[in-house]
Amino acid sequence: MKKHIAIAAGLAVLSTSAFATKSRMEALGQSSSRGSFFIEDTRNIFRNASKVNDMTNYVVTEWGTDSAAQNAEGGFFRSAGQFNYGLYLNSDVNSNASTQDVGLLDEDNRLQLFVGGDMGLKWGASVYYSSSENEQGAIKKENDTMGVSVGVSKGAMEGYANVALKDESKVYTAQADKFDADSGMLIGAAYSWMDYKFYAEYAKDGYEQTVAGAKKDNEFSSIVVGVGHNHEVSATSRIFTQVQYETNKDETTTAGTKVETKNSNLPLTIGFEADATSWLALRGSISQNIVLGTEKVGGKKKTNGTTDVAAGATLNFGKLKVDGMIGTTSNDRTAAAASENGTLALDNVMTKVAVHYWF
Amino acid sequence: MKKILAGIAFLAISTQMAYATQARLIALGLDELDNEGSYYIQDQRNIFLNAASVNSYADLVVVELGGNGRNVSGNSVASVDQDNLTKAQGGFLKKSGNYVYGAYLGNESNTSALLRIASTSNAASVNLVAGPTSAPQMLPTADKQVDLFLGSELANGMKWGASLVYLDNEDENKKQEEKAGAVRLGVMSSNWDAHANISIMNEAKNQVSTEAGALAGSGNTAATVNQEFEGSLGIHVGGSYKLAKGRIYGFYKTFQWDQKDDYNYTGWTNVTLSGTTVAAGKNGKSEGKFDTYSIGYGVSESVNQNGSLFTNIQFKSTNIELKVAQTVEIKNTIIPITIGYEHVATSWLTFRGSITQNLYGDRDNKNFSSANLVVQNLIKDVYGNEGKGTVQNSARVNAGATLTFGKLTIDGVVGTTSDSRASTASDSQSRTQSGVLALDNLMTRVAATYKF
Numbered sequence: 001m002k003k004h005i006a007i008a009a010g011l012a013v014l015s016t017s018a019f020a021t022k023s024r025m026e027a028l029g030q031s032s033s034r035g036s037f038f039i040e041d042t043r044n045i046f047r048n049a050s051k052v053n054d055m056t057n058y059v060v061t062e063w064g065t066d067s068a069a070q071n072a073e074g075g076f077f078r079s080a081g082q083f084n085y086g087l088y089l090n091s092d093v094n095s096n097a098s099t100q101d102v103g104l105l106d107e108d109n110r111l112q113l114f115v116g117g118d119m120g121l122k123w124g125a126s127v128y129y130s131s132s133e134n135e136q137g138a139i140k141k142e143n144d145t146m147g148v149s150v151g152v153s154k155g156a157m158e159g160y161a162n163v164a165l166k167d168e169s170k171v172y173t174a175q176a177d178k179f180d181a182d183s184g185m186l187i188g189a190a191y192s193w194m195d196y197k198f199y200a201e202y203a204k205d206g207y208e209q210t211v212a213g214a215k216k217d218n219e220f221s222s223i224v225v226g227v228g229h230n231h232e233v234s235a236t237s238r239i240f241t242q243v244q245y246e247t248n249k250d251e252t253t254t255a256g257t258k259v260e261t262k263n264s265n266l267p268l269t270i271g272f273e274a275d276a277t278s279w280l281a282l283r284g285s286i287s288q289n290i291v292l293g294t295e296k297v298g299g300k301k302k303t304n305g306t307t308d309v310a311a312g313a314t315l316n317f318g319k320l321k322v323d324g325m326i327g328t329t330s331n332d333r334t335a336a337a338a339s340e341n342g343t344l345a346l347d348n349v350m351t352k353v354a355v356h357y358w359f
Numbered sequence: 360m361k362k363i364l365a366g367i368a369f370l371a372i373s374t375q376m377a378y379a380t381q382a383r384l385i386a387l388g389l390d391e392l393d394n395e396g397s398y399y400i401q402d403q404r405n406i407f408l409n410a411a412s413v414n415s416y417a418d419l420v421v422v423e424l425g426g427n428g429r430n431v432s433g434n435s436v437a438s439v440d441q442d443n444l445t446k447a448q449g450g451f452l453k454k455s456g457n458y459v460y461g462a463y464l465g466n467e468s469n470t471s472a473l474l475r476i477a478s479t480s481n482a483a484s485v486n487l488v489a490g491p492t493s494a495p496q497m498l499p500t501a502d503k504q505v506d507l508f509l510g511s512e513l514a515n516g517m518k519w520g521a522s523l524v525y526l527d528n529e530d531e532n533k534k535q536e537e538k539a540g541a542v543r544l545g546v547m548s549s550n551w552d553a554h555a556n557i558s559i560m561n562e563a564k565n566q567v568s569t570e571a572g573a574l575a576g577s578g579n580t581a582a583t584v585n586q587e588f589e590g591s592l593g594i595h596v597g598g599s600y601k602l603a604k605g606r607i608y609g610f611y612k613t614f615q616w617d618q619k620d621d622y623n624y625t626g627w628t629n630v631t632l633s634g635t636t637v638a639a640g641k642n643g644k645s646e647g648k649f650d651t652y653s654i655g656y657g658v659s660e661s662v663n664q665n666g667s668l669f670t671n672i673q674f675k676s677t678n679i680e681l682k683v684a685q686t687v688e689i690k691n692t693i694i695p696i697t698i699g700y701e702h703v704a705t706s707w708l709t710f711r712g713s714i715t716q717n718l719y720g721d722r723d724n725k726n727f728s729s730a731n732l733v734v735q736n737l738i739k740d741v742y743g744n745e746g747k748g749t750v751q752n753s754a755r756v757n758a759g760a761t762l763t764f765g766k767l768t769i770d771g772v773v774g775t776t777s778d779s780r781a782s783t784a785s786d787s788q789s790r791t792q793s794g795v796l797a798l799d800n801l802m803t804r805v806a807a808t809y810k811f
Binding site: 059061062063064065066067068069070071072073074075076087089090108109111131132133134135136137140141317318319320322324328329333346347348349350351352353354355357358359 | 662663666668670696698699700702704705708710712713714716717718720744745746747748749751752753754755756758774778779780791792793794795796797798799
């Protein structure tokens with residue numbers, strides 16, 4: 001009986017620590033933007049909208065400042081009968097803000113709605129929208145974005161498509177200045193077999209930008225094919241391994257001069273996650289290219305150096321969990337920015353903090 | 360028996376959760392100039408919104424840690440309370456028979472401070488151009504305010520409350536006087552509540568000197584400036600009604616005032632300081648008006664036996680008009696949505712947080728340069744820059760915690776410390792929020808509540 005109770009308690013801890021945030025994904029070597037291809041996490045709704053059915057009835061807030069490096073964002077997700085829905089505020093997934101660092105108005109105040117259902121076939125859809133303008137200066141600036149996502153999951157199979165319909169900025173210093181993103185797409189599929197998940201994803205996007213008469217065209221495409229393995233060591237710990245082939249091509253034409261950048265990588269990621277105590281889960285990962293890892297700019301090749309170690313933790317208070325990264329504070333407190341030099345700091349106990357509350 | 364004990368223990372915790380402070384409401388998304396309380400979240404702070412709330416929070420002492428707030432003047436007479444530079448305040452509420460009474464010290468209104476700062480002479484506000492000068496010579500903001508409360512519950516269950524606000528200060532060396540008075544009246548039934556908070560007096564005046572050369576670029580030399588603020592009307596009325604799972608609410612605030620400036624602006628040319636242009640002020644009397652109204656719907660619902668979810672959507676319009684050389688106008692229309700949570704994590708820790716973002720936000724601000732230097736910087740922090748456009752970067756994530764030690768609770772805001780300790784405290788309205796959970800600055804805007 002005692003064993004059963006212990007296992008049940010362990011499962012309770014395990015199942016709760018599985019639900020998390022951007023910092024958990026980064027600590028496990030995954031994408032903080034769209035989540036993981038093979039690790040269950042709330043962030044996965046930004047890749048496959050049908051995942052809105054897998055985890056529901058929670059509020060999540062990612063600490064930070066709007067439009068700063070650590071973006072303030074969050075939302076809530078809830079079930080209603082056979083449906084699950086959610087509202088997410090200020091997401092910056094696939095935002096072109098960094099591309100537009102030329103004075104054009106960035107995307108702001110994105111509102112994203114999710115809806116999904118489980119009728120044997122799990123389905124989900126989301127739509128996002130934002131509209132901003134600024135007449136503060138001599139010329140009115142505008143930015144509008146819109147996108148839709150659909151996804152399905154049935155048994156071992158799943159598929160998804162995310163389409164960016166609009167991302168348009170008008171006017172910087174002259175009426176002719178503009179940024180206009182092409183319709184971008186991200187499509188993919190995955191298949192689960194035992195503890196493995198095989199996946200493939202294709203992305204394509206681009207933009208045209210004109211600033212002070214200088215035109216810039218960009219086209220980007222990428223393919224990812226990989227497999228991830230989730231090994232449950234015990235009821236409260238697990239090891240993740242992942243290997244994926246990534247190739248992408250970026251063609252940027254500035255004032256008639258085209259620069260082509262090609263990357264080919266084969267990163268291996270090994271991660272772990274364990275409940276150290278009833279109130280603390282620790283996780284970490286190491287990632288490095290193996291065999292393949294090159295960047296070719298204008299036909300000239302160089303090897304990519306890519307070893308990255310990340311770590312994180314979750315403070316577990318039952319239904320409320322505080323996630324964060326650890327090891328990102330410099331041992332020099334006068335340093336202006338966070339940096340990684342092997343320090344476990346107790347004053348900045350966690351960074352990239354997010355809180356999620358399950359109800 | 361165990362279940363009963365567990366139930367009692369939970370009730371003890373959840374009852375204590377209800378008593379809290381500005382830090383709690385800010386963490387749950389409150390964004391009002393005076394943090395005067397919420398129409399849909401139960402909190403001790405609501406006594407400043409509806410005085411009838413005193414009946415729900417008897418027998419406690421509250422102290423909010425802080426100093427003099429953010430000083431915005433060279434003559435050390437004008438300050439505002441903001442999250443990273445708080446003002447010290449506190450008080451008590453006590454039950455006596457059928458009545459609850461109390462006193463609260465230091466809860467000076469930020470709205471009143473903003474209006475008095477706006478009434479300062481443009482010439483006095485730029486008294487820092489050429490050194491060695493001593494910075495803006497402002498009108499005094501309210502100080503040493505006392506709020507007295509009295510309330511009771513009628514036999515039919517209707518609660519009523521009243522509050523009297525008073526302050527009177529002078530400094531003969533500066534020919535300075537400032538005084539204010541207000542009354543708050545409120546009623547609460549189980550399904551509805553209403554309040555009328557009325558300013559009956561609000562005055563400030565002083566005489567300041569601008570130093571020779573201070574107004575470089577304007578062609579003016581040393582001068583004596585008499586400046587004055589006189590509130591002519593101040594009303595905050597509102598109420599809420601229980602509807603389905605939540606409360607629908609609305610309020611209207613209006614403040615009108617006259618201001619006087621005897622500086623002679625003849626020959627004044629624009630003065631530019633750190634990129635902020637100050638145009639000539641208006642000699643003589645000017646009028647100002649501050650209007651805000653809002654309607655909204657907020658829900659507080661219990662979840663998980665020891666937690667709460669909060670959702671709120673409101674329409675809010677703010678219009679400010681100051682008829683000086685050119686009419687300074689602020690028009691902000693926003694529809695923010697707020698999602699918040701609060702959870703009794705352990706017997707000694709309650710954690711809370713929220714995210715707020717505008718579903719719609721529009722601003723149309725004009726002629727800031729005709730306002731004085733100090734208020735220009737303040738209103739940019741609160742209402743955005745001059746010009747038309749959407750309200751940018753409206754998303755805010757806040758978090759907070761309560762440390763519970765039996766009848767004593769310590770509240771604070773969490774997550775407001777930068778990852779680098781090299782950064783100095785900023786005077787700007789915004790706090791440094793870079794996603795860090797810091798243990799050295801464990802909580803900010805800290806307050807303690809003791810229930811006896």
